[in-house]
Amino acid sequence: TGRIQMNKHCQSSYCLLIEDTSKIGFSLERAITGLGKVDKGFIQGFYIHAVVCMDAAHYGCHGIASVEFIHRPWPEQVLSRRAINAERSKTPFEQKEGYRWLSSIAKALPQCQNVATKTVVADREADIYPLLTGLLDLKVDYVIRAQFDRPVQGGQTMLEQVALWSRQHCYQIDVAATDSHSAHKATLAIKYGQVYLKKSGSKSIKPLPKNHLT
Numbered sequence: 001t002g003r004i005q006m007n008k009h010c011q012s013s014y015c016l017l018i019e020d021t022s023k024i025g026f027s028l029e030r031a032i033t034g035l036g037k038v039d040k041g042f043i044q045g046f047y048i049h050a051v052v053c054m055d056a057a058h059y060g061c062h063g064i065a066s067v068e069f070i071h072r073p074w075p076e077q078v079l080s081r082r083a084i085n086a087e088r089s090k091t092p093f094e095q096k097e098g099y100r101w102l103s104s105i106a107k108a109l110p111q112c113q114n115v116a117t118k119t120v121v122a123d124r125e126a127d128i129y130p131l132l133t134g135l136l137d138l139k140v141d142y143v144i145r146a147q148f149d150r151p152v153q154g155g156q157t158m159l160e161q162v163a164l165w166s167r168q169h170c171y172q173i174d175v176a177a178t179d180s181h182s183a184h185k186a187t188l189a190i191k192y193g194q195v196y197l198k199k200s201g202s203k204s205i206k207p208l209p210k211n212h213l214t
Contacts, residue, residue: 007144014056017065017140019101019107019126021049036072045072049100051108056119065108092203093130101126102134109138110186119143129200133212153196153211165191 010026023038025045027125047070053062093099106122112118118140135142149157168189177183196211 007082010174012055012057012060012062012115013113014157015062016054016056016119016121017051017105017112017114018054018121019049019051019069019104020123021100023047030108030128038072039182041074050105051104053108053115055111056117062113065111066103066104067106070097070100072097089201090203093128094205098125098128098131102131102138103126105135105140109140117141128205128207129202129212130208132197132214133209134206136212148200150200151198152173153198158195158197161195162191162193165193167191 024047025038025043026032026035027043033046036046037043038045038047049068049070051065051067053065055058055062064123078119088096093187101122109118120135120140120142120146122142125143127147129150132142132144138212145157149159152158152161154161167189171188171190173186173188175181175186196213199208199210199212202208
C-alpha cells in the first residue's frame with residue numbers, strides 16, 4: 001500500500017472522494033518477475049486502487065488522496081468456481097480484497113482535514129453492506145451504484161421501494177455514438193428518498209447493524 005500527498009492548501013467546503021480500481025497488465029512477458037495474475041489469470045500484472053479528491057462546487061482536482069496496490073499471487077492449484085465461492089463466503093470483509101473500498105477512504109480522510117463535507121463516489125463493485133455501514137462510521141456520505149436489489153424494511157426490495165417514489169428532476173443528456181448505437185438523447189430521471197437496508201449475509205470481524213439507513 002502507499003499514499004500520495006494531496007494539495008495541502010485544499011480549503012474546499014465540499015469534496016468528492018472518487019475511488020476505483022485500475023488494472024495494470026504486462027501480458028505474459030516472463031522477463032518481468034514478481035507480478036501477480038490479472039484478468040482472470042490470462043496475463044500478469046497488478047491492480048491499483050486510487051482515491052481522487054475533486055471539488056464538488058468548482059470541479060477542480062485537489063489530487064490523489066490515497067492509493068493502494070493489489071497483488072494477486074498465482075495459485076498453486078486451480079480451484080473450482082464452487083470452491084472459490086465457498087471459501088469467499090467464510091472470509092470476513094476485512095480480509096477480502098474488497099476491503100480496499102473502505103480502507104482507501106480511511107487513508108484518504110487525513111488528507112482532507114480542511115474539507116467540511118465529503119462524499120464517496122464509487123461504482124457497483126462497492127455495493128457491499130459492511131462498506132456502506134463502515135462509511136457511516138467514518139462520517140462521510142456516499143453515492144454508490146447499486147449492484148444488488150437489497151431487501152428493505154417493510155418486506156419490499158430496494159428497487160420496489162424506489163419505483164413508488166415520484167420523479168423530482170429530469171435531465172436530457174447527449175449520448176455519443178459508439179460501435180453499437182448511434183448518437184442520441186437520453187432522459188435521466190432523478191428520484192430520492194430513504195430506505196432501511198436489511199443486514200446482508202456478509203461476514204465481518206466488526207459487528208454489523210441489522211439495518212442501515214441510506
